[in-house]
Amino acid sequence: MKSFTSEPMTDILSWAHNTLKESDTLTFEVLNPDFGRGHYAGETITIGEADYLYRSYKAWSDLGELLFCRMLTPKTVTEHTVAITYEKLDLSDSFHASEAKEEKYGTASRFAAIHKNEEPAFLSAYLRALRSVKVGEKKRILNLGINTGDEFDLIRTILSQEEYMNIELVGIDHSDSAITVARERFNEGNATFYVHDINDLASLNLGRFDLIITIGTLQSSTLEFKSLFASLVQEYLSKEGAMILGFPNCRWMGGEMIYGAKAPNYPYSEMSILVKDIHYCKKYLQQKKFRVTVTGKDYLFLTGTKIL
Structure with missing residues (x-):
């Protein structure tokens, strides 16, 4: 599973596009947005010795929509991180x-x-x-x-x-x-x-x-x-x-x-x-x-x- 901490959104978007060319789903680990409530996307949050760039669940939902995917229910990975999974939409179902x-x-x-x-x-x-x-x-x-x-x-x-x-x-x-x-x-x-x-x-x-x-x-x-x-x-x-x-x-x-x-x-x-x-x-x-x-x-x- 791919993990993102302080990587910019441009890197995440590029990785997601490339992954979805070969797969109908993708999963990645990021900072749990609940730990940064009130922050704007891109603000740095330090937990222990690790720096994370904050993104809200809305930001992750928006990214899924832009990729023509649905975002599944996030799953807890560690005390401070979650795994987010996107699933490709059936574009012919319309x-x-x-x-x-x-x-x-x-x-x-x-x-x-x-x-x-x-x-x-x-x-x-x-x-x-x-x-x-x-x-x-x-x-x-x-x-x-x-x-x-x-x-x-x-x-x-x-x-x-x-x-x-x-x-x-x-x-x-x-x-x-x-x-x-x-x-x-x-x-x-x-x-x-x-x-x-x-x-x-x-x-x-x-x-x-x-x-x-x-x-x-x-x-x-x-x-x-x-x-x-x-x-x-x-x-x-x-x-x-x-x-x-x-x-x-x-x-x-x-x-x-x-x-x-x-x-x-x-x-x-x-x-x-x-x-x-x-x-x-x-x-x-x-x-x-x-x-x-x-x-x-x-x-x-x-x-x-x-x-x-």
Whole structure:
């Protein structure tokens, strides 16, 4: 087992990359982070005659994520050290690799195993966005790309029953199987779901909404991003309406949400398209007299509320 004491992170990263070329796992011994609580990464901690460079468990978890590995539970080696093991993720275990169309996100797909509301990085940012738009005061809410309804479920969870039942919910998705599940989950009478092409919203005669939510949908290659976004603001948002747009900055692989969206023609995460799309929406809404914030990490949430 490889041991690291005062070696810099550049050495550890290089060793890890080389080891993972030949093996699906790697294990190394380092200072137990519990002995350096409150220190920053790279600070020297002396124990007896040995000097260690401190790294927290968060730093080791981040390194595993960057290597496309999961970090297993550390094991005690000595009084002051632990063994950390990384295990390669199965990168083929991902809905991103599916060539299906309508049911790529259906109930039989790998996507159906994902529960974003159980990921703290997603949940915290989405909750902040919902509270920012004062979701409990809205009367009509539209969600594009609703799938089985998790985004509505969180609204139902954080509101009182009276507040929730006073809201008319409308969800649209192209997956028949996902919408079937959504209809079963939300049978209180205040939710309507459509299996429909988002490019053809006009044929549904939906009217206007106090809040429009769309998370991980607008950037689909099958949609005309700019024209669809403009039509949502101009034709479907009420005079005092608000918007919550969620832009994925992650990938789902091997049971993990991995930071950084995969860009075309790049072997690593590259954010130019993501930043460009967010900037476009932010600027457009500001020109329409919206107050706009951008929050989050693995999902970036653009929240727009009307300046009255």
